[in-house]
Amino acid sequence: MSTLAADRARLADLDAQILDLERSLSALRSQRQPVFERLSTYTYPVLTLPNEITTEIFIHFLPNYPSWPPLTGPDSPTLLAQICREWRGIALVTPALWRAISLSDPRIPFEHQVHLCNLWLSRSRCSPLSLELCGLTIDPLRTTELVSALVSHRPRWERLVVYDFSLSRLLAMDGPMPLLRTLELYTDDRHNGVSFLEAPLLRTVVLWDAATETVALPWAQLTSLTLSHVSPQYCAPILRQTSNLVHCVLDFRDYPEAADLLDVTLPYLHSLTLDGSNPEEYLETFIVPALRNLQILNAYLEPGYIPTLTAFVTKSGCKLQNLRLQYADSAFEFYFRKAFPSTPVSFE
Structure with missing residues (x-):
């Protein structure tokens, strides 16, 4: 058979196959249409919820405010706006989803972070x-x-x-x-x-x-203050202005000097945490009659510091309900428990 005759035969064969496939496609389309129509009438149960309930679910999907969700990705409100048209509409009119904004992800180009920030500020409305x-x-x-x-x-x-x-x-x-x-x-x-x-x-x-x-x-109105990696010389002048503190955390980067130990009265202080270089020596600074919880972070705390602690408690007239000595050697636990028999003492 000549090449020309072979090509004609091949073309006829292909046309026949195409015709068969087109008939099959037509039959499949006919079968597909009623299935599609049935699905089009189906409503997913989650989409039957009142918008108010869906909104609450969305809010609980995110980290508790004021914590920040990521700008993009699985835990971001942007995901909720990408699921379907109904969810997108609800997400975009729910200001509470967009009110916590974190511009801290180095994986997102800064220019795009600026763009997303403007979007979130707009969507958060008056929140x-x-x-x-x-x-x-x-x-x-x-x-x-x-x-x-x-x-x-x-x-x-x-x-x-x-x-x-x-x-x-x-x-x-x-x-x-x-x-x-x-x-x-x-x-x-x-x-x-x-x-x-x-x-x-x-x-x-x-x-x-x-x-x-x-x-x-406005120091006087503060109730909770943390000073971290701070020189002790700056603490007392600040603390003497914070008379309404209830919680205080001090993390020193230097050893306290005698000149740093100025008397500070904090009448409402309930919890105090001291960290850094020999932080327990700074206890001489405080008069805290309402103190209930004291935490000291010092790996070198030993029984020799017990007189300092007892003098502090006596001077303040406070009734400790919890004494936590973090990083301290638990071998000394007996001595601290003996010195403070009415106070729960924990070593961590």
């Missing part, structure tokens, strides 16, 4: 905001743009946590913060001062390193 800013120094121009966007929503700030962020940037944030309740600053910038004095609801503050030296705060 109070919980903000986490971390190391936003890559692009000064975009950082300025971001700070401007955040400042425009400053009346809604409820929690503000800032890591490795130049205090000069924070200067642009200065102003009234009527809802701010929690402030955490982690910085080693000693060249700029910043004020948070216009925050009438501020109660909880965490300051790290240089922030203790450069930040002006």
